[in-house]
Amino acid sequence: MDDIEIRELRYFAAVAEELHFGRAAQRLHMSQPPLSRAIQLLEQRLGVDLFHRDRRGVRLTPAGAVLLEEAGQVLDAAAAAVERTRRTVDPAERLVLVTKAGASHELLRALLDTYAARPDALPVEVVLCEVGEQRQVLRRGRADVAIVHSPYDVIGGFETRDLVTEGQVAIVPEAHPLALRPQVALADVSDVAGLPIARWPRHDGSYPPGPGPEVRTQSELAQLVSLGRTLLVIPESSRAWQWPDHVAVPVLDAPLVTTKLAWRASSRPAGLDSLLAAAGEVADRLIGHPTAARTA
Incomplete structure (x- = not known):
């Protein structure tokens, strides 16, 4: 054949x-x-x-x-x-990193600063994407390395390096009763909130079943939360896009989320080993300073 x-x-x-x-x-x-x-x-x-x-x-x-x-x-x-x-014909050798817009913002800044201070560092191009898109960008060679979040992002077929593990928060409109609580449980989010949780597309483009609105961008989501139409539970560090009339409430029993660096198992681009060494330094600092880990 x-x-x-x-x-x-x-x-x-x-x-x-x-x-x-x-x-x-x-x-x-x-x-x-x-x-x-x-x-x-x-x-x-x-x-x-x-x-x-x-x-x-x-x-x-x-x-x-x-x-x-x-x-x-x-x-x-x-x-x-x-x-x-x-x-290969681009005269400006660089390392391309893809990450969700607004995700792990302070951690990303610490990683870039630590890497830039290394003598063998390459220039880093940061590509911002929406939720779940890092996998496709990485698989298609448009980026060398990605910041991903387990268990939410699909990481099969990639090699990974853990950076930090953290809790999650519920993002609710400031006028909502849950916004007054110092902390909540998942049962409060699902049974008491009265708001459906927004639904993101899965890696195949389909949406999981449920009553919440279908969203594709964080700007859509931010406005729907502000209007009191939805809420969401996200890693504590993924709050750079949070609007002034949003409130983040810790969810005590939400699954822990691990932020990782991921890259194609079949590829090891120039600059990656040095970036991983910088990631190790950042992770060690966060482990030594739990407060920094919670707010990274």
């Missing part, structure tokens, strides 16, 4: 993610008939059905689900190879 082409995987992934040939064709900037024909030819060559097609629409078969997982890794690897190749 001939090798599968990157183009075929891209076509297949678009249909698998959209579950609609028309939308997938629009996304690929092509007409639907050649896309449908390309998928049929791919199925013939593989000897399996990748999609169930009936009156209810298009659904992945078990074989299609396997190929979608594998195709994502291949497409990410191809994109990363292109990005890294292009960067």
Whole structure:
């Protein structure tokens, strides 16, 4: 059997993610008939059905689900190879770090300052993204290292280094009764607050079920909290974007969150080892100063 082409995987992934040939064709900037024909030819060559097609629409078969997982890794690897190749001709050698906007702000500043003081430090380009986007940026080679938060961020396939573990807080509007409490429990957040918790998209783009509003950006979330339409529970350090009419209340029984540095297991870019050494220095300082760890 001939090798599968990157183009075929891209076509297949678009249909698998959209579950609609028309939308997938629009996304690929092509007409639907050649896309449908390309998928049929791919199925013939593989000897399996990748999609169930009936009156209810298009659904992945078990074989299609396997190929979608594998195709994502291949497409990410191809994109990363292109990005890294292009960067070799960039005369300004640098380390690219991606992080969620507003997350672990003081910790990030301490890490950058500590790294910059090292004699072998490279310039660092900071790329800011929305919740859950670091994984894709890292996998596609647009960044060398990411700041992630476990257990919220998907870190499978990456190597990691722990920085700090911290508690979580509920962000509520200042007029809400919970804002007057010195601390709350998760039961208070779910049973007493009377506000649904906002829902972020999962790594596949879908939203978890629930009554809370669907959000994609922290600015959307901040305004919804301010309007008294939602609340959220986040790591204590992820509060740089907090508005003046928000109140952060510690949630005593919320799961602990560990902030980590993550990088592709298959890549070790220049400057990473020195950055990890700087991360170790910062982590040691935070462990020695619990107050700093809580506010990092």
